[in-house]
Amino acid sequence: MSLKIGAVAAGFTRDLEFDLSRVEALIRHGRREEIQLLVLPDAALGGYLSDLSRPSPDDLPPALSLDDPLIPKVIAMAGEMVVCFGFCEADGGERYNTALCVTGDGVLGRHRKVHQPPGERSVYAAGNGFEAFETPIGRLGMMIDYDKTFPESARALAVDGAEVIACLNAWPTSITNRAPRMNEDRQSRLFDLYDRSRAAENQVVLVSSNLTGSIGGMRFLGQSKVVGPGGDIVARTWSKAGIAVADLDVRAEIDTARRVLHHLAERRPEVY
Structure with missing residues (x-):
């Protein structure tokens, strides 16, 4: 059965009302395109950190609890569509970089970012x-985002039966050695490499969304995409805002990729 997937590239800010209106516009656009799975970027509500070297405590993304009124608003917007989005979650005295997957019926799944670059560790649990x-x-x-740098992340999800992996990103250009042109930036190459590798090695569909624009000293890559289980990019946005749309028969694509070489079945975990 065919599944229409949208991977969003867009910019978000500290202004939650602005962000909510942008989310609504993207969902509305997705509905017109008959998209069934829409993956918004990390930090879609409140934006990402403005500095990874020394995050300022005076300029952190607003932290929202799961019962914050904005969360039910996004749930209501989703309706029949499956929507993934990221935000800074408040839980007790901790902050988490969190992704939610929802429909109009409620929350289907939650993921708190496991792997953290150095700047995040001072802000997020x-x-x-x-x-x-x-x-x-x-x-x-x-x-x-940084979760996908570690092959074990996607592999754990694939072993747990995921046929589609949504990777929500706030992925910037290089912090230490920014290239004059975005497509020549080291992080641009790595971003695509990780997306394609995680899909191919697990033979799953990977949906990679990302921020665009800038916050503080951070400039984001865009490059949202849908990758097939053979590691082929079937739709992408490049660096500009937009939605990469792909129409795939996920089960058939995975069955074809695993017809001869079935990576998950051929693992040897006892020797790793």
Whole structure:
């Protein structure tokens, strides 16, 4: 059965009302395109950190609890669509970089970012696992940007039965050695490499969304994409805002990729 997927590239800010209106516009656009799975970037509500070297305590993303009124608003907007989005979650005295997957019926899954670059560790607590979950469009797993640098993240989700992995990103250009042109930037190459590798090595569909524009000293890559289980990019946005849309028969694509070489079945975990 065919599944229409949208990977969003867009910019978000500290202004939650602005962000909510942008989310609504993107969902409305997705509905016109008959998209069934829409993956928004990390930090879609409140934006990302403005500095990874020394995050300022005076300029952090607003922290929202799961019962904050904005969360039910996004849930209501989703309706029949499966929507993934990221935000800074408040839980007790901790902050988490969190992704939610929702429909109009409520929350289907939650992921707290596990792997953190140095600047995040002073702001966010780390999540402690990767779990796939059932949705109306199949079994899904989620990662948040730096998680995909570690092959174990996507592998854990694939072993748990995820056929589609949504990777929500706030992925910037290089902090230490920024190239004059974005497509020549080291992080631009790595971003694509990780997306394609995680899809191919697990033979799953990977949906990679990302921020665009800038916050403080951070400039984001865009490059949202849908990657097939053979590692082929089937739709992408490049660096500008937009939605990469792909129409795939996920089960058929995975069955074809695993017809001769079935990576998950051929693992040897006892020797790793």
